[in-house]
Amino acid sequence: MATISASNASNLLLITLASLLLMLGTSTAYEFRVGGENGWSKPDGNETESYNQWATKNRFHIGDILYFKYVNDSVLVVDREDYNKCKTSKPVREFTDGNTTFRFDRFGFFYFISGLKDHCEAGQKLIVRVMVHPEVLSPSYAPSPLPNGEDGLSPGSSVKPKSNGASKFIAGSSSSSVIMVALGVIILVFA
Missing domain, CATH: 2.60.40.420 (Cupredoxins -  blue copper proteins)
Known part of the structure; x- marks a missing residue:
């Protein structure tokens, strides 16, 4: 499995969180x-x-x-x-x-x-x-x-x-789906 540096992992986390907030704002x-x-x-x-x-x-x-x-x-x-x-x-x-x-x-x-x-x-x-x-x-x-x-x-x-x-x-239902997807991405990145 490829190794991710700490700075790349931090950047990926920030991008994921920013995307999550953007999606929540449109829900x-x-x-x-x-x-x-x-x-x-x-x-x-x-x-x-x-x-x-x-x-x-x-x-x-x-x-x-x-x-x-x-x-x-x-x-x-x-x-x-x-x-x-x-x-x-x-x-x-x-x-x-x-x-x-x-x-x-x-x-x-x-x-x-x-x-x-x-x-x-x-x-x-x-x-x-x-x-x-x-x-x-x-x-x-x-x-x-x-x-x-x-x-x-x-x-x-x-x-x-x-x-x-x-x-x-x-709206709770679509927001919770977005949160679950974002958590899945974070888990995959740090696994």
């Missing part, structure tokens, strides 16, 4: 508070924009989180047909805790409606399109469809909002 996600200060509530007609108008002004990516704050209501994740019909009887996911966080685990469209049909019909519904980051554009990356063709969705997280807009934080 960010955002949290978006749905409805701003009003939260997730039935529109009363005085709103300046609908939930969908708000969504089109933002860019959502895998790892980002939606935060729904509500009282005496619920958040349903549904398919497109149930979204269009405000059908609340068979949601893909249902949240009733009043402080719901939902993390995007794939790209594509997500459909949210109020669990109260009259609220949904009044406009308390949201379509979010999750974009693909350029670095994940590869043939091997695609969402896993369920056998019946519905969207595969993950449970929400426990991150709380810091403001009415988007809050930035380091």
